[in-house]
Each structure stands twice: as C-alpha cells, then as structure tokens.
Amino acid sequence: LILTLLLCLATCAKLGSSVKSGITAKVIGDLMIGGLFPIHEKGSQNVGSLDDERCGLINEDRGIQRVEAMLFAIDKINNDSTILPGIRLGASLRDTCSIDTFALEQSLEFVRVSLTTSNPADCLNKSTIVASTSAGSVAGVIGGSYSTVSMQVANLLRLFEIPQISYASTSARLSDKSRFEFFARTVPPDTLQAKAIADILSHFNWTYVSTVWSSGEYGESGMDQFEKERLHRNICIAASEKIPYSPDAMTYDIIISRLIKKKAAKVVVLFTRDVDARDLLEAALRVNASKKFIWVASDGWGVQDTPVNGRETVAEGAITIELQTKKIKGFDQYFRGINPRTNTRNPWFKDFWEQKFQCLLEPGDSVNTSTPCAENVLDEANHAQEKKTQFVVDAVFAMAHALHTMQTDMCPHTEELCDNMLPIDGRKLFKEYILNTTFVDLADTEVSFDSQGDGLGRYDVMNYRPIEGTDDYRYVKVGEWANILSMNLSAVHFHPELGDYNSHNVPY
Numbered sequence: 001l002i003l004t005l006l007l008c009l010a011t012c013a014k015l016g017s018s019v020k021s022g023i024t025a026k027v028i029g030d031l032m033i034g035g036l037f038p039i040h041e042k043g044s045q046n047v048g049s050l051d052d053e054r055c056g057l058i059n060e061d062r063g064i065q066r067v068e069a070m071l072f073a074i075d076k077i078n079n080d081s082t083i084l085p086g087i088r089l090g091a092s093l094r095d096t097c098s099i100d101t102f103a104l105e106q107s108l109e110f111v112r113v114s115l116t117t118s119n120p121a122d123c124l125n126k127s128t129i130v131a132s133t134s135a136g137s138v139a140g141v142i143g144g145s146y147s148t149v150s151m152q153v154a155n156l157l158r159l160f161e162i163p164q165i166s167y168a169s170t171s172a173r174l175s176d177k178s179r180f181e182f183f184a185r186t187v188p189p190d191t192l193q194a195k196a197i198a199d200i201l202s203h204f205n206w207t208y209v210s211t212v213w214s215s216g217e218y219g220e221s222g223m224d225q226f227e228k229e230r231l232h233r234n235i236c237i238a239a240s241e242k243i244p245y246s247p248d249a250m251t252y253d254i255i256i257s258r259l260i261k262k263k264a265a266k267v268v269v270l271f272t273r274d275v276d277a278r279d280l281l282e283a284a285l286r287v288n289a290s291k292k293f294i295w296v297a298s299d300g301w302g303v304q305d306t307p308v309n310g311r312e313t314v315a316e317g318a319i320t321i322e323l324q325t326k327k328i329k330g331f332d333q334y335f336r337g338i339n340p341r342t343n344t345r346n347p348w349f350k351d352f353w354e355q356k357f358q359c360l361l362e363p364g365d366s367v368n369t370s371t372p373c374a375e376n377v378l379d380e381a382n383h384a385q386e387k388k389t390q391f392v393v394d395a396v397f398a399m400a401h402a403l404h405t406m407q408t409d410m411c412p413h414t415e416e417l418c419d420n421m422l423p424i425d426g427r428k429l430f431k432e433y434i435l436n437t438t439f440v441d442l443a444d445t446e447v448s449f450d451s452q453g454d455g456l457g458r459y460d461v462m463n464y465r466p467i468e469g470t471d472d473y474r475y476v477k478v479g480e481w482a483n484i485l486s487m488n489l490s491a492v493h494f495h496p497e498l499g500d501y502n503s504h505n506v507p508y
C-alpha cells in the first residue's frame with residue numbers, strides 16, 4: 001500500500017520525471033509484455049548519479065543479444081497462427097544497467113500505466129488506488145538477468161499481481177513462492193548448480209579449496225548453497241572471500257594475495273558476477289599468478305569472453321559451469337542480418353555497433369578508417385549465440401502460450417481479446433496458466449515449470465584451454481551434470497606448470 005501511494009504521489013505530483021524514464025524498445029500490440037535486460041554494465045558512479053553515469057559499457061552478449069532474442073521471439077509468435085492468432089503481441093523492453101535500484105525505477109514504468117485514476121488531482125483523495133491492467137499496461141514481464149534485479153522487481157510486481165518470467169536469474173531464494181508469488185523462470189535454481197560444483201571437487205578429490213563470491217543475491221545465495229554441499233563432502237575451506245558491492249583494484253589485489261597465502265589450496269571456487277570474475281583475473285595477472293590457481297566458476301563466469309579476454313594466461317585450465325542449452329534455430333541468421341541502418345526498433349543498437357566495431361556511425365572521423373562503420377557485418381567470425389538465448393526465447397513463448405490458453409478459455413467465441421478477459425487477472429494468469437504451461441520450443445526442447453516456477457536443471461562443465469598450435473584459447477566441454485556428474489577426464493587441461501589434477505589433493 002505504501003509503495004502504491006508513493007506511485008500515486010509520483011503520478012499525481014508529476015514526480016514521474018524524477019523516475020528515470022529511460023528509453024525503451026517498443027513493439028506495439030494488442031497485448032503488451034515488459035522486458036528487462038542488462039543492456040549496459042553497472043557504471044562506476046554510485047546510485048543517485050545521472051543515468052549515463054550509473055550505466056557503464058554496453059553488455060554485448062547478455063544485454064543486446066538478449067534484447068534481440070526477445071524481439072525475435074515476439075516476431076515468431078506474431079507470425080505463428082497457432083499462438084494468439086487474433087491478437088498482436090507487443091513489448092516494451094527496458095535497460096536495467098545491471099543495477100537493481102535502476103531496474104526498479106524502470107519497472108515503475110510497467111506499473112505506473114497500470115494505475116488508473118480519473119484525475120491526478122483526485123489521486124491524493126482516493127483511499128485506495130485501483131491497480132488494474134488497463135489498456136497499455138503490461139500483462140507480464142520477461143526478466144531480469146541478475147538475481148538481485150529480479151528480486152527487487154518481483155517485490156514490486158507482486159503488489160500489482162503482474163507475473164514475471166526470468167531467463168537467467170538462478171538464486172535459490174527466488175524459488176520461495178511465499179516471497180516471490182508471481183515469479184517463474186526458465187532456468188534452474190542454484191541449489192543444483194552448487195551440487196554440480198561440489199560434485200566436480202569430489203570427482204577430482206579436491207578437499208581443501210578457497211572460495212570467492214560477489215555481494216548481492218546471486219553470490220551470497222550461491223555460496224550459501226555451496227557451503228551446505230561442501231559440508232556433506234568433507235571439503236575444507238582455506239580462504240573465504242566476499243567481493244564488496246563497489247570494489248576497487250586494491251580490493252581484488254588483497255583477495256588475490258590472501259588466496260596466494262593458502263599455498264595448499266590451488267583450487268578456488270567462484271560464485272561471482274561476470275565483472276567480478278573479470279577483475280579478479282585482472283588482479284591475478286598483475287602479480288603474474290598464472291600458475292597459482294585452478295578456478296572452478298559458476299555461470300556468472302560461464303563461457304563468457306568478458307572475464308578471460310586479455311587474461312588468458314591466468315584463466316588457463318579453469319573449469320566453468322554454464323546452464324545447458326541448445327541453439328535457437330534461425331536466431332543466428334536473424335542477428336547477423338540486422339544493422340544500425342535497418343534495426344531502428346532497438347534504440348541501443350547503434351551504441352552496440354560503435355562499441356563492437358570501435359567506430360563512429362556518424363559521418364566523419366571514424367576511429368576505424370579501414371571500413372566505414374555501417375559497412376561492418378556481424379558474422380560467425382565475430383558473433384556466437386549467447387548461451388542463455390534459448391531461455392530468453394522460451395520465457396517469451398511461455399508467456400505467450402499462457403496468454404493464448406487463457407484467451408481460449410475466457411473468450412471461447414472469438415480469437416481476439418474480450419471483456420471477460422480484461423483487465424487481465426495476473427493471479428489467474430500466473431497460477432492457472434503460466435505454471436501449467438508446457439510446450440516444445442524452437443530448439444526441440446520440452447519447456448515446463450515445476451511447482452516453484454523453476455526450470456529444469458542441466459549444466460555443461462567447460463574447460464578453458466589453449467587451442468593446439470595457436471595463440472588462441474577456447475572453452476571446451478569436458479562433462480555435464482544432470483543430477484549426476486559425467487566427466488571426460490582425459491579432456492581436462494590444467495596449466496602445464498600446475499601438474500596434473502591429482503597433485504592438488506589436501507596435504508593431509
């Protein structure tokens with residue numbers, strides 16, 4: 001109620017302008033769904049600064065590719081006569097800047113239009129505010145990526161009973177329906193990821209390890225889960241380090257020095273955000289710690305380039321976990337076919353293009369003089385489908401299938417929306433339709449949710465290693481986990497000066 005009244009004040013007193021309206025990618029439709037994506041990394045400035053200070057570099061894979069994955073899914077649905085045939089699905093996509101509080105401000109836009117008042121001046125006199133999904137509001141929200149973001153947004157959306165389906169937030173705490181009643185996800189909870197990591201340590205008989213985790217929901221919850229699993233396996237902890245919310249280079253240097261002091265603990269378990277993995281490796285590089293550690297990292301690092309580019313020597317031999325996915329057919333062709341001239345519906349695409357190709361789209365002094373900026377192309381040499389693309393597309397299709405079944409049940413005599421279905425009852429949509437949605441996705445994978453609204457848990461175990469005969473490195477799949485770990489031991493490569501994996505057993 002307090003938040004609703006605050007929203008009312010914002011609406012009535014035109015404080016809305018103080019709510020960072022930000023920009024949005026919009027597809028107009030009869031039914032609108034929201035989307036939240038970390039299009040920018042977190043900037044170096046603290047909260048309270050201007051947007052462009054709070055927001056950092058463009059997040060090329062987990063930001064821009066995921067925005068385009070949602071737009072791709074919307075196109076597919078609107079061209080599929082078997083899903084919502086008489087209704088055009090629309091979307092309003094917003095940037096979270098990888099910050100929970102920024103994401104909350106953006107999400108107010110999804111809710112603000114849900115507030116119906118006859119006259120703003122009346123707002124203050126109303127004893128209650130009718131929160132309804134009036135025309136133009138969102139029926140549901142897809143996202144966010146970071147668990148901290150999804151948690152904040154879920155706390156807001158539940159006040160208005162607006163369903164939310166995340167495509168990447170894996171914190172185990174989000175399974176708690178008493179707190180996150182309208183939250184579902186196409187990904188599994190980190191209770192399973194923690195089991196997978198602990199099984200990997202046991203598999204190599206690594207019983208004395210150090211741990212590093214990020215502040216915030218993902219790192220803290222993930223490390224809590226790992227703590228439970230390691231105790232079952234008698235795995236002992238050497239150093240245990242938490243990365244604070246706004247660390248500086250010195251913070252990482254101190255953590256690396258503490259890890260080095262634990263000479264018998266070569267293995268370091270990371271439950272960190274991608275940028276923290278990146279900056280920790282950078283600190284390891286500063287002290288040339290290339291032969292010091294075997295990193296065992298969660299999906300925060302995953303199979304991303306961000307942590308390892310330029311830090312290959314200290315990342316060599318890392319074992320990383322990524323949620324198991326298949327490629328979405330047609331998305332690579334779609335993504336490699338868009339360019340800043342034609343892709344006007346994505347307002348962040350020009351910034352992405354200039355950052356990726358290090359050039360300026362405006363005529364004149366392009367940094368990259370060899371090729372006019374707009375003449376660059378996306379191809380298999382510079383693009384790989386982001387690993388969670390399937391989860392993004394599945395989340396959009398799950399929302400659409402649920403709306404389709406709801407429309408069929410509530411409007412039996414038409415393929416269009418009907419009065420009986422409007423305003424959309426979010427509680428009904430979530431509990432009777434989304435949680436019961438099951439379908440085969442564009443990668444021929446069965447999609448469904450368990451009673452907590454969680455996706456199914458399967459993981460790939462990856463090994464970061466040099467490519468024979470080249471100076472390049474890549475992630476190689478060396479195993480997988482689906483309740484049971486299966487590893488191809490001979491395929492696992494560790495830094496040559498670390499010896500083989502058996503030499504890192506505990507010295508007692």
Ligand SMILES: N[C@@]1(C(=O)O)CC2(CC2)[C@H]2[C@H](C(=O)O)[C@H]21
Pocket residue numbers: 062145146147148168169170171218272273274299300301388
């Ligand atoms: N699984 C995550 C989470 O926050 O729940 C871990 C991560 C922080 C690095 C982000 C990953 C992603 O966007 O693919 C999410």
